[in-house]
Amino acid sequence: MEACFGPKTNILLVPGAADRQVPAPTADPFPKSDKMRCLFAGNVYGKETQPEANRVLVDKLNRLGRLLSETEIRLHMLGSGDVGLLDRRHVTYLGVVPYAQAWDYLNFAHVGIVVMSGNYLHNNESTKIYHYLRVELPVVSEAGFPNDHVV
Numbered sequence: 442m443e444a445c446f447g448p449k450t451n452i453l454l455v456p457g458a459a460d461r462q463v464p465a466p467t468a469d470p471f472p473k474s475d476k477m478r479c480l481f482a483g484n485v486y487g488k489e490t491q492p493e494a495n496r497v498l499v500d501k502l503n504r505l506g507r508l509l510s511e512t513e514i515r516l517h518m519l520g521s522g523d524v525g526l527l528d529r530r531h532v533t534y535l536g537v538v539p540y541a542q543a544w545d546y547l548n549f550a551h552v553g554i555v556v557m558s559g560n561y562l563h564n565n566e567s568t569k570i571y572h573y574l575r576v577e578l579p580v581v582s583e584a585g586f587p588n589d590h591v592v
Contacts (some may be wrong), residue, residue: 481516481553482553494558517533
């Protein structure tokens with residue numbers, strides 16, 4: 442696990458599901474804005490552990506953020522990984538939060554997104570799909586995950 446995600450940093454990995462009971466929404470944690478909120482919640486990996494996945498994911502988030510910035514939508518990223526090349530002009534980085542607090546971001550977002558980290562994922566599901574849907578968040582997913590059909 443450390444070979445894939447780096448040294449222990451108290452990251453909780455949830456295998457292929459979302460809790461049956463999720464915390465009720467509390468306070469809106471997003472920065473104040475009139476724009477709709479598009480949320481990518483997940484790991485963008487690191488240059489030391491999965492550099493190609495990091496490059497691909499950060500590039501896709503930057504491109505999507507740039508396109509959305511021309512509209513009334515703002516892209517937000519919540520999660521871990523090397524975000525040094527994330528374009529903060531177009532993507533708001535929310536950082537890493539405790540698992541229980543992450544539900545507020547899901548509950549107060551307007552749409553959740555899923556993007557591929559490469560051409561071949563073999564059998565890797567995108568567990569964020571389950572979390573987004575668990576709070577009835579609309580999902581836009583790039584094709585290629587084994588659990589795309591859930592969306």
